[in-house]
Amino acid sequence: MFAGWxxxxxxxxxxxxxxxxxxxxxxxxxxxxxxxxxRVYIEDQDIKIFEQNLSQRTQTLIPFIKxxxxxxxxxxxxxxxxxKNLGNRITVIDVDGTVIADSQNDEKTMSSHLxxxxxxxxxxxxxxxxxxxxxxxxxxxxxxxxxxxxxxxxLVGILRLSVPINALKTFSxxxxxxxxxxxFIAIILSTVFAYAVSRKTTKDIAVLLETIxxxxxxxxxxxxxxxxxxxxxxxxxxxxxxxxxxxxxxWQTKALDELKRDFISNASHELKTxxxxxxxxxxxxxxxxxxxxxxxxxxxxxxxxxxxxxIVTDLLxxxxxxxxxxxxxxxxxxxxxxxxxxxxxxxxxxxxxxxxVIKQEISPDAKTVYANxxxxxxxxxxxxxxxxxxxxxGSITITTQMSDDGFVEIAVSDTGIGIEEKYLSRLFxxxxxxxxxxxRESGGTGLGLAIVKHIxxxxxxxxxxxxxxxxxxxxxxxxxxxxx
Ligand SMILES: Nc1ncnc2c1ncn2[C@@H]1O[C@H](COP(=O)(O)OP(=O)(O)OP(=O)(O)O)[C@@H](O)[C@H]1O
Ligand SMILES: [Mg+2]
Numbered sequence: 001m002f003a004g005w006x007x008x009x010x011x012x013x014x015x016x017x018x019x020x021x022x023x024x025x026x027x028x029x030x031x032x033x034x035x036x037x038x039r040v041y042i043e044d045q046d047i048k049i050f051e052q053n054l055s056q057r058t059q060t061l062i063p064f065i066k067x068x069x070x071x072x073x074x075x076x077x078x079x080x081x082x083x084k085n086l087g088n089r090i091t092v093i094d095v096d097g098t099v100i101a102d103s104q105n106d107e108k109t110m111s112s113h114l115x116x117x118x119x120x121x122x123x124x125x126x127x128x129x130x131x132x133x134x135x136x137x138x139x140x141x142x143x144x145x146x147x148x149x150x151x152x153x154x155l156v157g158i159l160r161l162s163v164p165i166n167a168l169k170t171f172s173x174x175x176x177x178x179x180x181x182x183x184f185i186a187i188i189l190s191t192v193f194a195y196a197v198s199r200k201t202t203k204d205i206a207v208l209l210e211t212i213x214x215x216x217x218x219x220x221x222x223x224x225x226x227x228x229x230x231x232x233x234x235x236x237x238x239x240x241x242x243x244x245x246x247x248x249x250x251w252q253t254k255a256l257d258e259l260k261r262d263f264i265s266n267a268s269h270e271l272k273t274x275x276x277x278x279x280x281x282x283x284x285x286x287x288x289x290x291x292x293x294x295x296x297x298x299x300x301x302x303x304x305x306x307x308x309x310x311i312v313t314d315l316l317x318x319x320x321x322x323x324x325x326x327x328x329x330x331x332x333x334x335x336x337x338x339x340x341x342x343x344x345x346x347x348x349x350x351x352x353x354x355x356x357v358i359k360q361e362i363s364p365d366a367k368t369v370y371a372n373x374x375x376x377x378x379x380x381x382x383x384x385x386x387x388x389x390x391x392x393x394g395s396i397t398i399t400t401q402m403s404d405d406g407f408v409e410i411a412v413s414d415t416g417i418g419i420e421e422k423y424l425s426r427l428f429x430x431x432x433x434x435x436x437x438x439x440r441e442s443g444g445t446g447l448g449l450a451i452v453k454h455i456x457x458x459x460x461x462x463x464x465x466x467x468x469x470x471x472x473x474x475x476x477x478x479x480x481x482x483x484x
Pocket of ligand 1: 314382386387389390414416417418419427432433434435439443444445446447448449450473
């Protein structure tokens with residue numbers, strides 16, 4: 001129905017994979033980012049909780065430690081014991097920065113702590129001192145918390161508790177491990193979900209493509225069925241409606257086309273007799289004795305009625321061709337050079353007048369073509385007629401050639417006026433002429449190439465054209481091999 005319009009559409013597996021990959025990678029990226037944000041947040045919270053914890057412990061310890069600050073021996077013993085129970089390192093520092101006692105190290109070997117930020121803060125009058133840094137003693141990242149010990153509002157010493165951050169991390173790591181497991185399950189579930197959604201979507205798209213492909217072949221009965229509320233289902237509905245509309249339009253156009261064809265056919269049949277009569281009688285009139293004015297008029301009548309007669313003949317041939325099928329014509333191996341000689345004979349005078357050379361280049365393996373002789377001659381006559389009509393100087397060449405796939409190619413090329421690229425696609429339409437005024441002058445109606453196209457069609461042959469403005473044109477017929 002729509003020859004040459006069939007669109008081949010097929011969904012590639014890669015579309016499904018692409019969908020699936022995009023979907024799962026997106027989910028993965030979202031979850032991974034969420035995990036990192038959570039991790040920073042939880043660790044932050046963790047440190048805050050430990051700060052509080054340390055602050056409380058330090059505060060609670062002050063009443064025990066302060067009275068012992070004078071007795072180095074008892075102090076050392078107590079802080080070592082408390083430290084063992086709490087799991088914190090405990091340091092007691094004098095107001096001048098000297099370490100009085102430390103639960104982990106020998107205080108005598110320890111340098112002044114005046115430069116430690118948490119100590120500096122307390123000596124400077126702050127309510128507490130806090131710092132996170134690498135410990136010089138064991139190189140671990142450590143949280144330090146220091147509080148002033150006061151007697152009568154006078155600073156008498158500083159109590160400092162510390163804990164390595166790694167130790168407190170175990171808590172957050174536990175939480176993060178659980179989150180990670182939850183995310184892992186979420187990723188697996190969403191991957192399964194992504195798989196299902198991508199499959200459904202690609203399946204729906206495949207249904208749509210299949211339907212479009214069917215419609216393009218002219219099968220308007222094909223309908224896309226998608227069971228969901230998605231946009232694709234709406235698309236399918238729109239597609240089905242469009243297909244119905246196209247079908248209606250198609251039948252309307254077909255009916256109109258048939259009407260047009262019938263009208264042209266009837267009109268040309270009706271015109272045939274009167275036109276033949278006018279041509280005949282005007283010819284007869286010419287043999288009579290006429291004044292020069294009368295002779296002039298009779299010549300005009302004759303020229304124009306001949307033209308009208310040609311149009312009627314062309315329309316009738318087109319009508320016959322349109323109703324001719326591939327199987328209706330008788331084909332034989334036609335020797336191409338014989339036909340060309342006959343046609344060239346007809347045009348020889350005009351060619352001489354225009355000083356145009358005509359050449360035949362018949363390839364030894366393409367001397368004959370399997371075709372209907374009458375129609376082949378009609379097609380080549382039309383092409384050569386155009387070449388003569390639209391060439392002012394130079395030459396016309398007719399070449400034959402056998403293509404690799406066994407087609408006989410006959411080309412009529414000229415060095416004439418040429419055709420602009422934008423007109424090429426319309427040349428084979430009925431009544432189409434590029435330059436109306438020029439055609440009227442040369443007697444062209446725009447039916448010649450329409451006839452050639454139909455002759456090609458009933459031979460299952462193809463015609464194509466190449467042309468360059470002011471350089472020339474070449475029309476080539478491709479006849480299929482005999483046994484195809
Ligand atoms: N060899 C050519 N060189 C330049 N233009 C051409 C050539 N052949 C065809 N054309 C252009 O294509 C148009 C259509 O050609 P077609 O043979 O159908 O009509 P026509 O020659 O004008 O009239 P008809 O063949 O019916 O007498 C022509 O009017 C002309 O403009
Ligand atoms: Mg023509």
